[in-house]
């Protein structure tokens with residue numbers, strides 16, 4: 697079965713990105729490229745990574761007025777990513793227009809509440825209620841807007857899965873038991889996220905910063 701792990705290749709160094717992808721490719725289902733990589737290498741860099749033969753998750757977390765986001769998504773069309781992120785808090789019209797502008801084969805997923813935030817951070821942004829409530833509210837908004845799914849932490853994915861069983865649910869911020877969490881705050885193990893209903897996992901540093909990234913990816917895959 698294809699691995700449900702997308703490895704987050706968070707580096708601006710193209711040679712390192714390619715080398716990492718080659719090392720872990722047999723234990724991951726796809727490559728996630730984010731802002732760091734895209735700002736350094738743009739669409740040409742994405743194409744070079746896509747040439748390695750794994751699906752590309754382009755994580756640009758677009759968040760702007762509907763017209764701007766739709767035009768940006770349209771401009772990204774030629775690279776036809778398998779998955780593309782926008783922010784759910786951009787609102788319903790933005791989500792609808794992003795989906796309408798995306799290539800047919802691209803899943804548009806809406807980031808709800810970043811896994812690097814906790815309840816205190818949420819309150820500080822002026823949002824009342826718990827992270828759980830906030831994620832469910834944004835997940836409902838994303839479902840109504842017709843995008844393919846959402847990004848949330850493993851703490852909420854079970855509840856989202858119950859409300860939206862067909863949603864494509866992306867869970868980042870996962871850590872093998874006993875691993876360091878870094879800047880992530882709402883963290884679960886890869887296995888717990890899958891058991892709760894994640895469609896795919898996004899995993900960066902536990903693989904990319906390991907002494908042997910291939911062995912780390914294999915070890916995590918073996919727990920799923």
Ligand SMILES: O=C(O)c1cc(=O)[nH]c(=O)n1[C@@H]1O[C@H](COP(=O)(O)O)[C@@H](O)[C@H]1O
Nearest residue numbers: 704755809810811847868869898899900901
């Ligand atoms: O959209 C994402 O992928 C994302 C959303 C989120 O809420 N939290 C989050 O960590 N991510 C991404 O997931 C990856 C997590 O990396 P690690 O913490 O190194 O495993 C990074 O590339 C983040 O940009």
